[in-house]
Each structure stands twice: as C-alpha cells, then as structure tokens.
Amino acid sequence: MTNKKNRNIKEEAFRYLFMLSAFVAVVSVFAIAFFVFYRGLKPFVGGDHGYSLFQFLSGTEWRPGKNTFGILYMIIGSIFATFGAILIGVPIGLMTAVFIAELAPPSLTKIVRPAVELLAGIPSVLYGVFGLGVIVNVLKNYSPTAQGQSLIAVIFVLTVMILPTVISISETALRAVPKAYKDGSLALGASKIQTIFKIMIPAAKSGIMAGVVLGIGRAIGETMAVMLVAGNPIAGIPTSLWDKIRPLTTNIALEMGYASGLHQDLLFSTGVVLFVFIMVINLILNSLIRKKIG
Amino acid sequence: MRKLKDNLLKSLIYLSAFITVGILVWILGYVFSNGIGLINWNFISNEYNEKTSYVEVKITNTPLSINQESLNEKAFYNQKVDKPLSDAIYSEKLGIAVMEVEHSLRGKKENQFIVAYIENGSEAGEALDKSGKKIGINLGDVITKIDGEALEGKDLKDLNAIVSGSNESLVKITKPGYGVLTNIVTTLYMIILSLSIAAPIGILAAIYLVEYAKPGKLVNVIRFATESLSGIPSIIFGLFGMAFFVVFLKFNLSLLSGALTISIILLPVIIRSTEEALKSVPDAYREASYGLGATKLQTISKIIIPSAIPGILVAVILSIGRIVGESAALLLTAGTVAKIPESLFASGSTLTVQAYYVAKEEANIQMACAIGIVVIVLIIVLNILAKLISKIFNKANY
Amino acid sequence: MADKIKFIIKDLDLYYDTFQALKKVNIEIKENKVTAFIGPSGCGKSTLLRCLNRMNDLIDNVKIEGAVTLDEIDIYGDIDVINLRTKVGMVFQKPNPFPMTVYDNIAYGPRCQGIKDKKKLDEIVERSIVQSALWDEVKDRLNKSALGLSGGQQQRLCIARAIAMEPEVILMDEPTSALDPIATAKIEELMETLKKKYTIVIVTHSMQQAARISDDTAFFLSGEVIESGKTIGIFTNPRDKRTEDYITGRFG
Numbered sequence: 001m002t003n004k005k006n007r008n009i010k011e012e013a014f015r016y017l018f019m020l021s022a023f024v025a026v027v028s029v030f031a032i033a034f035f036v037f038y039r040g041l042k043p044f045v046g047g048d049h050g051y052s053l054f055q056f057l058s059g060t061e062w063r064p065g066k067n068t069f070g071i072l073y074m075i076i077g078s079i080f081a082t083f084g085a086i087l088i089g090v091p092i093g094l095m096t097a098v099f100i101a102e103l104a105p106p107s108l109t110k111i112v113r114p115a116v117e118l119l120a121g122i123p124s125v126l127y128g129v130f131g132l133g134v135i136v137n138v139l140k141n142y143s144p145t146a147q148g149q150s151l152i153a154v155i156f157v158l159t160v161m162i163l164p165t166v167i168s169i170s171e172t173a174l175r176a177v178p179k180a181y182k183d184g185s186l187a188l189g190a191s192k193i194q195t196i197f198k199i200m201i202p203a204a205k206s207g208i209m210a211g212v213v214l215g216i217g218r219a220i221g222e223t224m225a226v227m228l229v230a231g232n233p234i235a236g237i238p239t240s241l242w243d244k245i246r247p248l249t250t251n252i253a254l255e256m257g258y259a260s261g262l263h264q265d266l267l268f269s270t271g272v273v274l275f276v277f278i279m280v281i282n283l284i285l286n287s288l289i290r291k292k293i294g
Numbered sequence: 295m296r297k298l299k300d301n302l303l304k305s306l307i308y309l310s311a312f313i314t315v316g317i318l319v320w321i322l323g324y325v326f327s328n329g330i331g332l333i334n335w336n337f338i339s340n341e342y343n344e345k346t347s348y349v350e351v352k353i354t355n356t357p358l359s360i361n362q363e364s365l366n367e368k369a370f371y372n373q374k375v376d377k378p379l380s381d382a383i384y385s386e387k388l389g390i391a392v393m394e395v396e397h398s399l400r401g402k403k404e405n406q407f408i409v410a411y412i413e414n415g416s417e418a419g420e421a422l423d424k425s426g427k428k429i430g431i432n433l434g435d436v437i438t439k440i441d442g443e444a445l446e447g448k449d450l451k452d453l454n455a456i457v458s459g460s461n462e463s464l465v466k467i468t469k470p471g472y473g474v475l476t477n478i479v480t481t482l483y484m485i486i487l488s489l490s491i492a493a494p495i496g497i498l499a500a501i502y503l504v505e506y507a508k509p510g511k512l513v514n515v516i517r518f519a520t521e522s523l524s525g526i527p528s529i530i531f532g533l534f535g536m537a538f539f540v541v542f543l544k545f546n547l548s549l550l551s552g553a554l555t556i557s558i559i560l561l562p563v564i565i566r567s568t569e570e571a572l573k574s575v576p577d578a579y580r581e582a583s584y585g586l587g588a589t590k591l592q593t594i595s596k597i598i599i600p601s602a603i604p605g606i607l608v609a610v611i612l613s614i615g616r617i618v619g620e621s622a623a624l625l626l627t628a629g630t631v632a633k634i635p636e637s638l639f640a641s642g643s644t645l646t647v648q649a650y651y652v653a654k655e656e657a658n659i660q661m662a663c664a665i666g667i668v669v670i671v672l673i674i675v676l677n678i679l680a681k682l683i684s685k686i687f688n689k690a691n692y
Numbered sequence: 693m694a695d696k697i698k699f700i701i702k703d704l705d706l707y708y709d710t711f712q713a714l715k716k717v718n719i720e721i722k723e724n725k726v727t728a729f730i731g732p733s734g735c736g737k738s739t740l741l742r743c744l745n746r747m748n749d750l751i752d753n754v755k756i757e758g759a760v761t762l763d764e765i766d767i768y769g770d771i772d773v774i775n776l777r778t779k780v781g782m783v784f785q786k787p788n789p790f791p792m793t794v795y796d797n798i799a800y801g802p803r804c805q806g807i808k809d810k811k812k813l814d815e816i817v818e819r820s821i822v823q824s825a826l827w828d829e830v831k832d833r834l835n836k837s838a839l840g841l842s843g844g845q846q847q848r849l850c851i852a853r854a855i856a857m858e859p860e861v862i863l864m865d866e867p868t869s870a871l872d873p874i875a876t877a878k879i880e881e882l883m884e885t886l887k888k889k890y891t892i893v894i895v896t897h898s899m900q901q902a903a904r905i906s907d908d909t910a911f912f913l914s915g916e917v918i919e920s921g922k923t924i925g926i927f928t929n930p931r932d933k934r935t936e937d938y939i940t941g942r943f944g
Contacts, residue, residue, distance in 0.1 A: 221529065
C-alpha cells in the first residue's frame, strides 16, 4: 500500500517537473518581452531623464553626445534593406527550390541540397566578413561616393542570408503539392515547366509565402553581418542605393558596449521597435500557417 | 513559341540554382583562400595575446644528436610562418637551438630569435617561472634575453657563450599570441555550459508536450511561446540577457550570462527536435510497456527515451552548431575579452565573436577568415555527424 | 465490319527496377470503341494504361521494351510526348480538378497550347462542359472553385477537361471507383455517348461495369494478358479457365 503511494508521489513529482520545464519557455518569452519593453519604454514615461517618443520615432539623427536620439532613418534603412533582399532573394530562392524539388537529376540534387544546408549553417559573422572583403570591395569601384559600405551592400548580404530559409520552406511546400495535380496537368499535354508555373507554384502559394515571411524576419533581425557592411552613419534617411544605412539591429550592437543611462535605455527602445516589427511578422506567419491547415 | 518560353524559364531555374551554389562556393573559396595562410598548429594552439615571462632552465649539457644540416632542416619555423635569417644555433647547456627569423605578423616585420629545436634530454620544456609555476619553453617561443643579456641586434655565433649561469639559466621568453586557443576553449565552455542548461529543460519539456499534455489552452500557450522564441532575432535575446543576467542579476559580461542567454535561444530547437524524436517512437511500444504493468514514468524512462536517443542526439548536435554560430547575443552578454575565462563570471569571446572583433576593430580580414575556416570545418563535421546518426537510426528502425 | 485499329501494343515488357510489371503484352485497341482492362489489383492493367500516354515516364527507374503504336506511329520513338498527351487524354481514379475555377480548369489545357483568345476559350469551355453532360449543373458557377463541386461532378469536370483538348483517345483509370452509384451511372451514360467521337480505354475493378459499357475486354493476371477480345465473348464464353474463375468471382 505504501509502496503504491510512494510510486504515485514519484509519478506526480515527475509530472510536475516535466510541466515546469515546459513552462520555462513561456516564462522566457514573457521575461524577454517584459525586460526589453520595461527598459525601452522607461525614457518615454517621464522621470528625471526622459525623452520624447515623438522625437525618438521621427528623428533622423543619432548623436548620443548631443543628446539627440532619432531612429526614423534607421527604421527606413531596415525596411529598405529587407525589401531589397526579398525582391532579389525570393525569386532566386523559389527557382532554386523548384530546381531541387522538380527538375534536378538526383546527382545534382545531391550537390545543391547540402549546399543550401551549409549556406544555412554558416555563421552570420562570416557573411559579414565576406560582405566586407568582397561585396564592399567590388562596390567601391562603382559607387559614386567611392564607398563600398552602403544600402546595396546590405541588400546583397541579406539576399544571400535569406536564401536558405526561402529555399527550404518553398521546397517543402512544393513537395506537399498532391501528385494528382501534377499528373492531371501533364496528362492534359502541359509541359513540365508549364505544370510547375501554372499548377505547382500556385498550389504551394501559402507555404511559399510562409517562407517569404520567415525570410523577412531573418533579414530585419540580422545584426552581425549587416554591421560590417552597412556603414552605420549617425544621420540621414537613405535616398539612394549607395547611401550608407544604419539598421535598427546594428544601432543596438554597436553602442551597447559602452552606453549608459538614457543612451542605454534608448538602445533598448530601438529593440522595442524591432520587437514590434518581429511580432507583426510572426502574427502574419501564424495566420498564413493556419490558413494552410484550414 | 511554347518551347522557347519553356526553355527560357528552365534556364532561369538552372541559373538560380547555379547562383545559390555559386555563392556558397564563392564564400567558402574566399574564406579559405584568405585564411588558409594563417592556419597552422600555432594558430590553433596559441592564445590570442602574447605572454612574456622569465623562466629558469636547468643546465643539462646535452650534446646535439644530429648534425647542423639536419638541424637546419628540422628547425621548427624553417618551413612554417617566418623567413629564416640564420642557421639554427645550438646550445648544449640549454639543450635548445634558436634561429633568427623575420616575423611578419600583424603587418610589421621584426627580427626575432625563436626556439627552433629542443633536444631530447633537455630540461627546457620543464622550465619554471620565479613563482614556481611551470611555463616550459616550447618550439616557436621567442627568446629575448638570456641571463640578463638581450639577444636583439646580436650576430649570434655561439649561444653557449651567452649562457652565464652554472646550474640554471634565466631566460626571458615570449609565448607568441595571435592564435585562437583562447576562443576555442571559450567556445567549448560555452557549448558545455549552455547545453547542460538547455538540454535537460528542453528534453523534459518535450516529454511533457508529447507524453503528458492534453490538447488545450495550456499546450497552446507553450506552443505559442516556443514558436515566438524561434522567431525572435538574437540581438533581442542579447538585449534581454544584458538587462536581466548582466545588469539585474549582476552576473556582468560573463560566460554565465552568455550561456544562460544562449540556453533560451536553444530551447525551441531542442524542444522541437526532441518532440519529433518522441513522436516517432511507435505507440505499440508504449502499449506493450503499460500492458506489462509499467507506470507512465517507467515507460518513459525505460522505453521511450532510449528509443528516442538518436533523435535527441541530433538535436544536441544541431544546437552545438547554433552555439558556435551565435554572435550578436554573445556580444552583449559575454563580451569580447580574448582571455580564457577563469570562472563562470569572467568574460570571454567565442570563435565567431572573435572573428567579428578582428574584422571590425582591427580590420584584419585574414584572421577573421582563418577563424572562419575553423568554424566552417566544425559546422561541416557537425552536419555530417547529425546526418550519420539519423541514417543509422533510420536503418535500425526497419 | 473491319474496325480501324487505334493502338497496337506489341511484345511490351515493363520493369520497375527489377520487378517485371508487364510481360509480353499484345493487344489491339479499336477506334471509337470502349476497351476495358480488367483483372485483380496489381495485375498491371493501370500500368499498361499509363504506357499509352507515356505517364510512366514520370517514374524513375522504369524500363520499357517492345512497341506501342498509335495510328501506326511508334509512341516510344522520336515523338513529342506533350503532343502525344494532347491526343491521348487521361482521367484519373480520384477526381483531381486543379485548385482553380471551373472555367480555368477546362481552359487550362488549351491555354497551355497557347490559345489566348477569350472568345475561342469560352467556346471550348462551353462545348466541353456540354459534351460531358455537366452544363446545367455548373453553368452558373463557372467562376467558382472547382473544389466546391461534388465528387461525381468533379470527375465529369475532369472528363470535360480532357475533352477540351479534342483528343482522339481518352484513357480512364478506374474513373468511378471513388464515386457513389448514381454518379457512376451518370459517367457510364456519358461514356456511351463519348465513344461515338473518341476511342475510350478504361481500367475497371468492376466486372459488371466492364460488361455494361465495353465493346472489347482484356483480362490481366500478374502482368500478362490472359485473354482479350469482344466483351460479350469473354463474359459468356471465356476460353481460359483463369478468366472464368475471375469472372465468376472465384478470386480477386
């Protein structure tokens, strides 16, 4: 009898241990949101060293020395860079996914797929080093400002970095298209290419979109690679591809090491803006995934 | 007309795949061709900062066992990093040979005397510093002074003549820096530490989700949390780690702050892969175990976890890849100090953080690439390992 | 009385890797007739059907020996496969309309052939739907998703889709096995009218169906044709003992 009781206690104890572990993730999410928002919103609610939210969001100059903290030009830089990377990266990624899923002979699949996996595994710092050593160097020769670090350099680096995400998710989506669609189309005398573009890709649309949204998330959140090639100016909304930009992420990483007081808090505020972007992206992603199931 | 259009699209598809593979080859080619010149044993075994100390070498009077010609050939640095400027000069008293070489590290050139050969029976390798700590003279160390006399600028003919001590000789040596041992060790610490936090929590959480949880609000909340975690960029994790571990808990920029932050990053990876592994254990096993009167806990620990181990192992290996590649979060929580951390509360930089640091702060692309080679090789090995394990695992199932 | 021969299949062997799925198959398929392939599961009847428009090309490791001629042209020779498939249409076991509108489903094939003229497409769509006896049911929902139709309607849509290509032959791979008896009856009725214009080859599981609708029948057993000829002859007076056993329901 006691034996059974002991056993039940043990069973229950472990059940709670398992549950507790599962809740670590939940607690982490809330803790992250809380700490980042707490520190990041502090400057705007007044107190002894406050800062105007409006000036923060609409300012186009970041000069901690002069107590000027505006991030509008960073928001715009981040959006431009992400948009550019999606514009170039998605077609290339989607076509590569088509290649792997539909066209490649097995011998080539064996090369391309591991290549994509390796591309996903390369640490972002190395993309930055590559960007700095190759892309920036090449661009320097064409830029009207004779400066390689620029919006376009960031776009190129981010394009490469979102490729693995777009490719692997699109490939999965293409493979999930029922074979009956493909057979039906081919039996009607459509060519393989027609079948791919008229049937497969439209049918895999929501999955591909999920890949694109994930790619956007990766691009907007990327820090280390971008930091090395962006130029990170202290002011100025980018108006051409050759302008330097200062994405939100690099603003944080560049100055967190030595910032203090209001300056540090406002770096957290930069994080809050980034966080909001990511949350919106995740919401879109979730609704896409749900649509796919429904 | 249709053929033309088809062929056009087809070539676009092939071109895209070619671009993807081409970029990878380009990146790898760039990193390897720039970094390979630095890769040698010293690069792996040296610390990043050079270290100078005085050591006492017992005088042993060991005769040279080979002739001058083969000594020159054997001279350590001869065929490695530096340009030799002299023959290797042997000292019987110390049992070592030195050679003048032109160092060209860090952009500037200087002439130095380096340890080129150590004879069997020499006590040089056992040399102690004044406090009695073993330092040891190794191949490649730079010798600047022997018994108070500086070697610099000397046209050395006879090394023995400089050694003035009778029982012991006081040698000033500089262990060359410019290596990544520091960062390799820090990376290892980081891997061990963060895995020992994240792996148990992640695995237990996955067990809860697969074996205990019933679909409902609770599970939805947990799923929402893990999905959100995997969508958050690492710089945000860095911000949190900075605010919570570094500042609030006063762990400072340290190994511990970094490892705790990374653990949170790893949670969704480990939970998801472990879940997959647990789900692939056939229900028949569970039923058979219950049918034999085992409790739920016994079934989990004796039947389900052992069957899921390969999958869990793959999760752990993938996590190691993630730790090795992480940099933004660590920059904000573990710092960039290139020293082997002496405690959990000391700062240290992993390989990738170091690569960033030398590229950004020292504009030293070559060194960043050399570190890149180490990291890429590590990641390729991990990828292959993960594939092998899942392959063996899959075979075992059939 | 001498019917024109559409397909001649001669000494056809087909291997999946090392497994031989068809063994020395010899059959002739007559124009404007319904030919039924019957036999137990895995006997090779669907495999043979898919040889007739080279759908087996899509599977890796398939090896085909022997000859299949359509109007005396070797379809495994130097011909355009796409062209072949526009001449030899196919309807599958499970209705597989594309996830697009009814109209777009039917117009898909012609569009792939480069027909862009809206008026011409309208004409083709209407004619095909009328021919497949679906017009009254879908004329008001041409621009709605085809996935909203019932199973029987979907299958007739697939037939209409095949007809839109104005093929010479329509291959049907157990077209009614996923449908209820009423929908099945409608499709059988449709086949009766279609055979005036097209040559139809149907794979079926149901012997009653073969008996009801086909003119000729071929009985398959483990990759071999055991017996082929006029349906009436095979069902009333089978020459082979195995055919008799199958028809009378002793196995399969």
